[in-house]
Amino acid sequence: MIADGNVVSLGGTVLLTHQCGVYRNYAFDIEEANGTSINGTYAWTESFSNYSTTVSALGPPAPRTFNFSGSGLVSDIQFLGTTAPTCPGSNDNESFDMSFSVTIGGVTFPISTMVHISHGYFTGTPRVDSTITTP
Amino acid sequence: MHLKNLLLAAFLITADSYLQKPPEQPRPDIGEAQTSREISDKTALQNAFVQVLADTGYAGGVITVTHGCQMDTKRFHIPKGMRLPHALDELTASDGKHEWRVSNGAVVVFPTEGMPALLQTRIQEIQIQDKNNLTLAVNQLLQAKPIRDEIAVLRLQLISPEIGFQQLTPGDSKPEPQPFLLHDTSLFDALNRIATEHGNVAWSYDEFDCKGSKRLRLDFIVK
Numbered sequence: 128m129i130a131d132g133n134v135v136s137l138g139g140t141v142l143l144t145h146q147c148g149v150y151r152n153y154a155f156d157i158e159e160a161n162g163t164s165i166n167g168t169y170a171w172t173e174s175f176s177n178y179s180t181t182v183s184a185l186g187p188p189a190p191r192t193f194n195f196s197g198s199g200l201v202s203d204i205q206f207l208g209t210t211a212p213t214c215p216g217s218n219d220n221e222s223f224d225m226s227f228s229v230t231i232g233g234v235t236f237p238i239s240t241m242v243h244i245s246h247g248y249f250t251g252t253p254r255v256d257s258t259i260t261t262p
Numbered sequence: 263m264h265l266k267n268l269l270l271a272a273f274l275i276t277a278d279s280y281l282q283k284p285p286e287q288p289r290p291d292i293g294e295a296q297t298s299r300e301i302s303d304k305t306a307l308q309n310a311f312v313q314v315l316a317d318t319g320y321a322g323g324v325i326t327v328t329h330g331c332q333m334d335t336k337r338f339h340i341p342k343g344m345r346l347p348h349a350l351d352e353l354t355a356s357d358g359k360h361e362w363r364v365s366n367g368a369v370v371v372f373p374t375e376g377m378p379a380l381l382q383t384r385i386q387e388i389q390i391q392d393k394n395n396l397t398l399a400v401n402q403l404l405q406a407k408p409i410r411d412e413i414a415v416l417r418l419q420l421i422s423p424e425i426g427f428q429q430l431t432p433g434d435s436k437p438e439p440q441p442f443l444l445h446d447t448s449l450f451d452a453l454n455r456i457a458t459e460h461g462n463v464a465w466s467y468d469e470f471d472c473k474g475s476k477r478l479r480l481d482f483i484v485k
Binding site: 134136137138139140141142143144145148154170171173175182183185186188189190191192193194195196197198200201202203204206207208209210215221230233235 | 298299306308309312316317331332333342395397398401402404405419420421422423424425426427428429430431436462466468470472473475477479481483484485
């Protein structure tokens with residue numbers, strides 16, 4: 128939880144400054160079905176669904192695509208906050224499902240793992256929770 | 263009298279918000295680029311645009327202004343191997359509410375009614391700490407005083423950003439930050455300059471008029 132601070136990635140890079148809110152870093156290894164880490168150049172896309180929030184009546188954000196090369200080791204930051212000195216309200220939170228796909232050489236492969244995220248403030252308690260499901 | 267002035271000011275702000283379009287510039291030779299995948303989906307314009315631009319090597323941006331709380335979705339049919347200008351024509355024709363243009367080397371899709379006022383706001387000078395740290399670059403732009411002031415004037419509320427994924431390379435040293443100085447630029451031009459400097463990325467500006475409040479999400483959706 129930060130009151131007027133930086134959001135920092137697992138690699139130590141400052142991504143946002145002067146923020147008030149909550150965040151948590153996650154690390155993932157993107158693997159082939161046989162359990163070996165993916166290697167090479169690929170595009171990683173995350174899509175959002177089942178979005179709900181107490182902050183507004185907004186729908187989910189558009190999908191995000193990240194171009195990676197090298198190993199399948201990636202990090203993800205789950206953040207909910209505002210620019211300080213403004214802070215989120217005591218019951219400002221959102222939840223959604225994240226699903227993923229990998230595109231290599233123009234061919235898109237869906238990823239079986241899904242992540243449910245719930246983050247923000249719940250009657251004053253800051254939380255960032257994730258539930259990983261693999262069908 | 264005060265009310266009249268306020269109403270006049272509100273009208274001027276509203277009118278100014280949607281009158282100006284991105285300046286027409288000579289198009290770089292994008293005619294040779296082709297779509298790398300077939301798009302046949304009912305999806306948001308932002309998502310279809312990202313797929314059109316994928317693997318072409320071009321940077322871009324997409325601007326939407328939604329009178330409602332949810333992003334509009336449309337059905338898009340764009341074949342693989344279509345020349346990029348034709349694909350963008352197809353994209354905007356299917357959508358029906360947007361045009362495309364090349365600005366500062368970036369392919370930009372924007373509302374037919376014009377650019378939102380915030381994107382036209384000018385910044386005298388700003389030093390982007392690292393042109394490869396796109397999340398921080400947007401954060402810096404949004405915290406620039408003229409932008410903060412205009413957000414307040416327009417009564418826009420920023421939506422918490424979806425930062426998303428980063429590559430993890432255990433044990434190695436972090437790459438040196440590459441600062442990037444921008445002079446006398448609009449927010450729109452700044453985003454395009456950062457996008458083209460980085461290359462192969464896309465930003466998205468989404469404004470929602472949702473249940474009486476105006477909300478804004480500004481992110482790089484391809485990094």
